[in-house]
Amino acid sequence: MTAARTGRTQAHRREQSRTALLESAARALSTYGYTNVNLERVARDAGYTRGALYHSFGGKEQLALAVVEWVDETWHSEVRGALREHQEDAASLVREIARAHARFCRRDIAGVMTTLRVEFAGQQHPVGEAVARATRKVVDDCTRLVEAGRQDGSIPEGPPADVVARAVVGAVEGLTIYLGGAAPHDELLADQAVVGLLSL
Amino acid sequence: MTAARTGRTQAHRREQSRTALLESAARALSTYGYTNVNLERVARDAGYTRGALYHSFGGKEQLALAVVEWVDETWHSEVRGALREHQEDAASLVREIARAHARFCRRDIAGVMTTLRVEFAGQQHPVGEAVARATRKVVDDCTRLVEAGRQDGSIPEGPPADVVARAVVGAVEGLTIYLGGAAPHDELLADQAVVGLLSL
DNA sequence: AAAGATACGTACACGTATGTATGTTAAGCA
């Protein structure tokens, strides 16, 4: 009954190790990018060795893919999902998302997507494609909102909706990077940028 | 008199090789980043081998530094310098710069700075620091313009000038990346974003 | 409690890319 004594069953132990590795990997990927990530350092920062890492993940690529999936889910639950119930006009919703996204970007894990997207831009790599898919979801979502806003009259006409949507997502992302989480200005300026891009 | 026959003096030959290597390196750095750059590929794409590269440049780091310097000079002469004579109000000048920057970003070499900045963000690497210095020059320049605009009344009050300047530079950069040189919308939307950020 | 399974550590093989040392060709100069 060693499990009861230590309070750690195998499943619990595994899950704990896995999340510790994931968090460490997210920080490392955000800081160093995919290629420059050292799996030994990732494991050591989590309190393990590369052996543990290769036991829980297939390798560097699978680890990165797991991190991307994790960050993507976190974004959707904390940024997008938190605004589902709001039933305002589309323009206000885009502005709300931009502000929530700016707040999300203050956390260190947020940089994972940006770093990986830039690193794999122009290549065709599984990790880069996973990031591109996640980004595309956000842009498509924003595109629909712009189209909706132009129908309900809250957003005036302008460039094609998908172009505007890409501009919004890109501007907010670039802006938050340069501000480096300078609250509360990041949130305010993200909003201002969206106002300008949507000609509100 | 072989030089006269081939029309290539040593100095000319060296300069030609150097620029060919620089251009190839700029494309490669923009696409693959610093770590993933393969010097053999860089040299081959320029029509040489690594021997030629190591003859003209001290190594990978020196090559990257030379590329950064070259891109920085190009930016200043084509984006900033081209607007020196215009004596409009500061707000219009910022908007002009944003538009010119968007046009500049359509070219493949523009991505060098973005790629390297993201790759070396959080580290202290000579190349990263060179990029940071170049970026800082742009931001400082923009900061002065915002301050000037608030004095001549063309830009209303708001967050600190340096914060607004960082937001402007970051937003335009992120925006142009996401649009991927989708003329003419990139230029228009960069302008719109600046209008929003400056509350014009 | 013993045997099996799972979590994790250690050691090594392998590929890849940089840097350097050495060779070869082309240009400047007597």
Next chain:
DNA sequence: TGCTTAACATACATACGTGTACGTATCTTT
């Protein structure tokens, strides 16, 4: 025309990190 130097190519040494094989410790099951 022959010698010197610069431009460039080739070959080798080295370092680094990934992946994998194997060993050890901890948990589970009967």
